[in-house]
Amino acid sequence: MVKTVDDLRPGESGIVKTHKVKGTLGKHLREMGLISGIPVKLERKAPLGYPVEIRIQGFSLALRKEEAQSIELE
Template sequence: MVKTVDNLKPGETAVVKKHRVKGALGKHLREMGLVNGTPIKLERKAPLGYPLEVRIQGFSLALRKEEAESIEVE
């Protein structure tokens, strides 16, 4: 089974394996440091589950459900 960011529990840290976000958004995420080998920590989930707040490269980032499901971690 592939583990993705949306499978993490609040407070849990993982390492980005790869992401399948396409287009301009995918490029923007790579420019912000979301690349293979980068640690990512799930800070919290919204009451209904999405968006997710993650911490990466020293800043917080909110991800939609589709984006969180497209980022594989280990």
Template structure:
């Protein structure tokens, strides 16, 4: 099943499968360490849904909900 990162709940995890953004958006996400095939886990979601804190490659990263909508996650 494929979902966007903003639709995952706290504690859910999956594998990054694709990005909806092109060009600068995609480059920005990749510079933050978000690459296809990486395991990602939602650690915490702020009360209003923004930001979303994830764990990837052993470190924590906070993402704006707008950016999280552009990341497709494969859920097993």
């Protein structure tokens, strides 16, 4: 099993694995600074479970389950 952002618990952090977010989403996130090797922290989950709030490079993003699962961690 590969570990993804979706597997993090609130407060936990991980390191983005090299070249693992593919497609337009990958490019979009990468342009926003989610490049390989940077730390990601799962800040919290929404009251209904999703989306999750992640913190990268000093700012917060909300991601749905699908998006969170597609970001693989080291």
